[in-house]
Each structure stands twice: as structure tokens, then as C-alpha cells.
Amino acid sequence: MIRCEHVTKVFNKGKANEVVAVRDVSLEIDAGEVAVLRGPSGSGKTTLLSLIACVARPTSGRVFISGKEVSRLPEKFLTIFRREHVGIIFQQFNLIPELSVLENVTVPLIPTPTPPREGRKRAVDLLKKLGMEKRSSFKVRELSGGEQQRVAIARALINNPSIIVADEPTAHLDTKLAEEFLRIMRSLKEEGKTIVIATHDPLVYQHEMVDVIFDMRDGMLVEVVR
Amino acid sequence: MSLEKHRNILDYAVNFLLRRKGKNLATIIVFTLVVFMLASVVMMMGSLKQEARETLSLAPDITVQKIIAGRQGLVPLEYASAIQNIRGVSRVEPRIWGYYYDVEEDATYTIIGVKSLDTLPVEVVQGYLSSGNAVLVGEALAREKRLRIGDKLILRNHRGGYDKFLVAGIFSSRSALQSADLIVMPRDKAREFFGIPEGYANDLAVYVANPSELPNIAIKIANALPDARVLTKEQIRETYDAIFGWRSGVFLATILGAILAFAILVWDRASGLTAEEKREIGILKALGWSTGDVLEMRTFEGVVLALNSYLAGIILAYLHVFYLGAPLLKPVLIGWSTLYPEFELMPAVTLEDLLLIFVISVVPFLAAVVVPSWRASTIDPDEAMRGI
Numbered sequence: 001m002i003r004c005e006h007v008t009k010v011f012n013k014g015k016a017n018e019v020v021a022v023r024d025v026s027l028e029i030d031a032g033e034v035a036v037l038r039g040p041s042g043s044g045k046t047t048l049l050s051l052i053a054c055v056a057r058p059t060s061g062r063v064f065i066s067g068k069e070v071s072r073l074p075e076k077f078l079t080i081f082r083r084e085h086v087g088i089i090f091q092q093f094n095l096i097p098e099l100s101v102l103e104n105v106t107v108p109l110i111p112t113p114t115p116p117r118e119g120r121k122r123a124v125d126l127l128k129k130l131g132m133e134k135r136s137s138f139k140v141r142e143l144s145g146g147e148q149q150r151v152a153i154a155r156a157l158i159n160n161p162s163i164i165v166a167d168e169p170t171a172h173l174d175t176k177l178a179e180e181f182l183r184i185m186r187s188l189k190e191e192g193k194t195i196v197i198a199t200h201d202p203l204v205y206q207h208e209m210v211d212v213i214f215d216m217r218d219g220m221l222v223e224v225v226r
Numbered sequence: 227m228s229l230e231k232h233r234n235i236l237d238y239a240v241n242f243l244l245r246r247k248g249k250n251l252a253t254i255i256v257f258t259l260v261v262f263m264l265a266s267v268v269m270m271m272g273s274l275k276q277e278a279r280e281t282l283s284l285a286p287d288i289t290v291q292k293i294i295a296g297r298q299g300l301v302p303l304e305y306a307s308a309i310q311n312i313r314g315v316s317r318v319e320p321r322i323w324g325y326y327y328d329v330e331e332d333a334t335y336t337i338i339g340v341k342s343l344d345t346l347p348v349e350v351v352q353g354y355l356s357s358g359n360a361v362l363v364g365e366a367l368a369r370e371k372r373l374r375i376g377d378k379l380i381l382r383n384h385r386g387g388y389d390k391f392l393v394a395g396i397f398s399s400r401s402a403l404q405s406a407d408l409i410v411m412p413r414d415k416a417r418e419f420f421g422i423p424e425g426y427a428n429d430l431a432v433y434v435a436n437p438s439e440l441p442n443i444a445i446k447i448a449n450a451l452p453d454a455r456v457l458t459k460e461q462i463r464e465t466y467d468a469i470f471g472w473r474s475g476v477f478l479a480t481i482l483g484a485i486l487a488f489a490i491l492v493w494d495r496a497s498g499l500t501a502e503e504k505r506e507i508g509i510l511k512a513l514g515w516s517t518g519d520v521l522e523m524r525t526f527e528g529v530v531l532a533l534n535s536y537l538a539g540i541i542l543a544y545l546h547v548f549y550l551g552a553p554l555l556k557p558v559l560i561g562w563s564t565l566y567p568e569f570e571l572m573p574a575v576t577l578e579d580l581l582l583i584f585v586i587s588v589v590p591f592l593a594a595v596v597v598p599s600w601r602a603s604t605i606d607p608d609e610a611m612r613g614i
Contacts, residue, residue: 011609047608055512056608075604076516083514094509094611098245107510110238111519113230159514 001031001194002052002163007061007071009047021047023219024061029196029212031066031162034189036205037198039216045198046091046167048216052196053165054082065163083108087156089166093148095140095155101127102136105154112159119158126154130184146177153184164188166197170204178203185209235519239526254535261539261587262546268579269547270555276574278466282459286319286431288444289462291455298455300426308450309432314443316435320427322416326381326409335367335407337381339416343394359415360394364408368396379409384421507602508611520603521596528595532588539587540580548573 009022022044029035037045050056051063054070063071070081095104105123106116114122127133130150140148149169156164164185170178178201185195186209197204205213215223243250290309292301306318322339343360363373373379379391391411411419422428434443440458448456507520515523546552548571 050606050608053512055611056606076518079511079514079516082512088512090509090512090611094505094512096506096509098242103241107238108513110234111231111515112234113228114234115230116234116237155513 001033001066002029002035002196003027003064004048004051005062005064007048007051007058007063009044009051009056010059013059020219022051022058025216025219025221026061027214027221027224029194031194032189032192033211034185034195034197034209036210036213037196037216038200038205038213040200042218043216044219045216047219048214049165049167049196049198053086053088053163054078055088083112083159085161085163087159087161087164089149089152089156089164089169091168091171093140093152095148095151097139097141099140100136101132101138101140101143101151104140104151105158108155108158122158123154126157127151130154145172146174146180149173149177149181150184153181157188162192162194164193164195166195166199168199168201169197170199170201175203182207182209232522235522236526239523240530242523243527243530250531253531254538257531257535257587257591258538258542261536261583262542264586265540265543265579265583266546266552266555268583269543269575270552270571272576272579273547273571273574275467276572278463280572282463282466285459285462287434287437287440287459288432288447289457290430290432290447290451291457292429293453293455298429300422300428301430301454303425303427305451305454306427306430309430309447312443312446312450314434314436314439315432317433319431319433321429321431322413322420322422323428324416324420324422331370333370333407335409337409337411337416337419339413340410341413343410343412359389359391360411361391361415362395362397362410363393365396365398367407367409368393381409381419383419389419504602505611507599508607508609511603511607512611517600517603521600524595524599525592528592532591536584536588540583544573544575547571 004025004027007022007025008020011019011021025044025048037048039045047056051058051071052065054063054065054073058071061071062069065081065085068081070078073081096107099107102120102123105126106119109119109122124133124136127136130153132147132150132154135143135147135151140151143151149172156166166185169181173181182204185197186207189195189209199205204210211226213225214221215225290301290305292299292305301320303320306320309315310318324337326335326337327333328335343362361379363371363379368374371379373393373396375393375396377393379393380388381391383389397408397410416422417424432443432447434440440460444456444458447454510520510523511517546554552571
């Protein structure tokens with residue numbers, strides 16, 4: 001499903017502040033698996049997650065998703081691919097504060113021909129599934145951290161993607177909310193979604209749903225635990 | 227299918243603008259003020275030039291003045307005979323005219339003497355006309371001095387005494403400049419009022435049969451009368467244009483500071499994308515928006531802001547100049563206004579004027595909105611979100 005071949009990502013290449021965030025990483029994640037990118041801060045797991053989520057391109061190496069080399073897709077096609085296949089849950093949730101819960105969830109549908117009414121129906125269904133339907137008209141700043149994360153999950157799922165990526169999803173949640181998040185992820189796994197999570201939270205990587213753990217250190221993949 | 231997508235993006239852009247009311251209102255206010263200032267200057271200068279053109283349309287083909295020691299003096303009527311003998315000259319009219327300062331109104335009027343009042347295209351009251359002291363006054367002047375037909379008009383003559391005139395008619399003109407300060411009286415009365423001796427006139431109005439011969443005739447007059455200043459209609463028009471152009475140029479230069487401040491605001495608002503705005507573009511791209519989608523949204527936002535401000539600025543400028551009489555600009559653009567009676571500017575706005583203002587204001591604003599957004603949206607969403 002997801003395959004990285006000798007992937008390297010360098011920021012500010014050729015400048016004094018050049019940083020090699022990911023160095024020659026190769027890995028494979030099968031469809032329907034839950035994979036964890038584990039490592040301390042600065043280990044490169046978030047950058048690797050960005051490469052898998054198609055929001056960044058490798059400086060060298062290749063990324064394949066469902067057999068298609070996404071790392072070399074032109075921007076236009078990469079955008080469409082990302083929209084249709086990848087749902088992203090950001091560490092800071094990255095919700096748009098001026099918009100309501102419902103509007104935030106439908107943002108990925110705006111540049112698509114989806115009629116607004118259908119978009120709203122899909123968003124309401126997702127919010128209902130995540131227990132957020134009563135908050136749909138709230139501004140996101142009026143929500144708790146756990147609620148904001150559920151909005152971010154709904155937004156990630158609005159296009160019914162086959163891959164869900166989540167960056168440090170439990171970093172801002174207490175144990176109860178973190179367990180709630182894992183319960184949602186588990187149900188998504190049962191629906192057949194491929195899930196990739198970057199984390200250093202034991203609650204996540206020790207969870208029984210996790211199929212594979214990739215240990216990262218200084219931008220390199222040091223161990224694969226299945 | 228794709229129409230739905232564009233509608234979605236437009237809805238989102240408008241919705242977003244409404245949610246950032248405070249910030250966008252500030253932009254609209256500043257933008258509107260700049261358009262208002264620019265448009266007021268352009269409209270007023272356009273109107274004054276139009277007034278000048280109207281005035282010139284009634285001017286003689288050639289005006290001949292006598293110059294004594296570098297200053298304008300009275301022209302002997304023999305000059306008229308000399309000019310009349312030049313081939314191509316159809317008519318020469320000695321003119322008696324002068325300025326009159328009205329202490330009461332603190333304004334200066336122009337008094338013109340004509341052969342006969344009843345030959346003018348003005349409805350006059352014949353009964354009053356036969357009184358011998360009849361005058362015609364401009365509509366705006368009559369309004370200013372609250373004069374009606376049959377009223378007396380008392381003016382101080384060159385000897386210091388007071389002459390009593392009867393308002394026999396009030397004439398209107400397409401040009402407010404013409405009707406605002408004019409008093410027309412019989413030529414002999416005007417001569418007497420100003421104390422201009424017999425056998426002299428202020429200047430000579432020369433008319434030619436063939437306009438293409440005008441420059442040659444002007445040269446012939448200048449050669450025949452070395453102490454005369456010969457002014458063609460074209461030269462006067464160029465002088466008007468130069469004066470108005472210079473005045474508007476000076477004023478535009480003075481508001482350059484305001485325009486510069488606007489440019490900085492525009493750049494700061496749209497161009498200098500804040501880290502927050504860059505991050506937002508990164509988020510949208512990560513969520514499946516293409517560079518084109520982001521630019522479309524930003525352009526919609528810019529167009530809504532710019533067009534609203536542009537229209538508001540133009541409407542306010544129109545009201546300011548043509549309804550309120552440009553109180554903010556008149557003292558600057560009509561420097562002698564304290565000596566000039568009030569007059570209404572004739573609405574004269576051309577498509578070129580509107581386009582000029584559009585190009586100066588809206589185009590740079592849209593460029594400042596679109597270009598930085600394009601730069602932010604062409605980098606990877608990950609980098610945009612990190613602010614790299």
C-alpha cells in the first residue's frame with residue numbers, strides 16, 4: 001500500500017541552516033495496517049509522515065502509494081491524489097478558528113464539485129458518528145481539545161480516504177481522551193483504512209491494534225517492530 | 227460540474243471576508259479614501275477642463291492685445307482697421323471688458339460690454355432693456371446675489387461713485403464658469419463705467435473665415451503690429467490645460483504620501499502574508515486545495531474588497547465634487563477662489579478617467595493580493611505550515 005524507497009528530506013538545502021530531517025529511509029506498510037512512526041522529538045517522524053501524506057516531496061528517493069509513485073506526480077495531480085486518498089490529522093489540529101465546526105469539516109470539499117447540501121450531510125453524518133453533532137454550529141475555539149480533535153478527524157474522513165495519517169494525536173489529550181481517540185482509530189481500522197501515526201506516546205504504540213512500529217533516530221529508520 | 231466548484235470557492239471567500247469584518251473594514255475604509263481622493267482630483271480637473279473648453283468654444287479665433295512696457299494696455303481702434311485689411315480676416319470686434327471686485331461678496335466679477343443686449347441669445351425683458359441702464363447677469367451670479375429680473379444692481383464705478391443698473395435678463399450657460407461671474411452691459415455703458423477713453427478698447431476679437439489659415443493670419447497680425455500680443459484660441463487652450471495639469475499634478479504630488487501609505491498597507495495586508503496566513507494556505511493545500519484553488523479564493527477576496535472600495539470611492543468623489551462643490555479641493559485647485567463667486571462644477575466624468583483610477587488603485591491591490599499568495603501556495607503545504 002505505502003512504500004518508501006531510500007527517502008531523504010533536506011530542508012534549506014545548500015544554505016547555512018541546512019537540516020537533513022529524514023535520511024535514506026525505506027519502509028513498507030500494507031493496506032489495512034496500523035503503523036506507528038516512533039521516536040523522540042527531532043527524530044524525523046513528522047517529516048516522514050508528511051512525505052507519506054503527500055504534503056511534502058522527498059529531496060531524493062521515491063514514495064509509492066497503491067503502486068503509484070506519488071513523489072514525482074505534478075502538483076495538480078498530487079493535490080487530487082491527496083484529496084481523494086489521504087486524510088490528515090495534524091498535531092495542532094489546524095482547524096480554522098473563524099469557521100464553525102460544520103464548516104471546518106467541509107473545507108476539503110470546497111474545491112470539489114460536491115454540492116454544498118451534500119457536503120453538509122456528509123459532515124453531519126461524520127460528526128454524529130463521532131458524537132459531535134450537537135456542536136456543529138459552535139466555533140472551534142469554543143471546543144475542548146478532545147472535541148477539536150474529533151472535528152479534525154471528521155475533516156480527515158470527509159473525502160472517505162483510504163489512508164489516515166495522524167501526527168502526535170494524543171500530545172494534547174488526557175488519558176481518557178487519548179483512549180477515545182484510539183477507539184476511533186480502531187473502528188477506522190475495522191473499516192479497512194490504513195493508518196499511520198507519528199508518536200512517542202506509549203499509550204498509542206503499545207495499543208493492540210498497532211501492526212508495525214518504525215523506530216526513528218536522527219532522521220534514520222533504526223528498527224522495525226512487527 | 228466545475229461551476230459548482232467555483233461557486234463553492236466564491237461562497238467560502240465571501241463567508242471568510244464577513245468573518246474578518248474588522249480587518250477587512252479597515253482595508254475598505256483606507257482603500258475607499260484613497261480612491262475618493264484620486265477620483266475627486268481627476269473628476270474636478272476633468273470638469274474644469276470641460277468648463278475651459280466650453281468657454282473657449284465661444285472665444286474669438288484670435289485675441290489681439292497691446293503690450294506697453296511688458297504689460298497689457300488699451301488697444302487703439304486704428305489697430306482694428308489695420309487687422310481688417312489682412313486677407314482672410316472676416317471680422318474684428320473691439321472689446322470692452324474688465325474685472326469688478328465686489329467687497330460685499332468678496333468676489334470678483336467680469337463685466338463685458340457688448341454692442342447691444344438684445345442681440346444676445348438670452349430672454350430679456352424689453353421694457354427694462356429700453357431703460358438705458360439694463361444689464362444681463364449670469365444665473366449663478368444672480369443666485370449668489372439673490373437678483374431677480376427687475377432688481378437694481380448697484381456697482382461702484384472708476385470714479386468712486388455708484389452706478390445703478392437694472393437687471394433686464396438672467397442668462398444661463400452650459401458652463402458654470404461663464405455664468406457664475408458675468409455681467410453683460412451695453413458697450414458704451416461699460417466704457418463709461420471703467421473709464422476707458424473713446425477710440426480705445428481692452429482688446430480686439432478677430433474672426434477668420436478659414437480656420438486652417440489661422441496661424442498664418444496670426445503671424446501677419448504680429449508682423450503688422452509689433453507691439454501687439456497675438457493669442458490664438460489654440461494657444462489659450464494649451465495654457466488652460468497647462469495650468470490645470472500643473473495644479474492637479476502638484477496636488478497629486480501632495481497626496482502621494484497618502485497613496486504611499488496605502489501602498490504600504492496594501493503590501494502589508496495582502497503581500498506580507500503573516501505566518502498565520504501562510505499556515506492557513508498550507509492547511510488548505512494539505513486538505514486538497516490546489517494552488518489554483520487558493521489563488522481563486524484570494525482573488526475573489528481581493529476583487530470583493532477592491533470593487534466595493536472602488537465603487538464607494540467613486541460615488542463619494544462624485545457627490546463631493548458635483549453635489550457639494552468639492553469643498554476639500556477647491557481651495558487647492560482653484561487658488562483664486564476667494565476672489566471668485568461660488569459656482570457649480572459641471573459633471574464631466576469620462577470612461578478614461580474611471581479606468582485611470584481603476585488602474586492606479588485596483589490593479590496594484592489585486593497584484594499585491596495574488597502574487598504573494600501564489601508564492602505561498604506553490605511551496606509544499608508542509609513547508610507553508612511550518613513557515614519555512
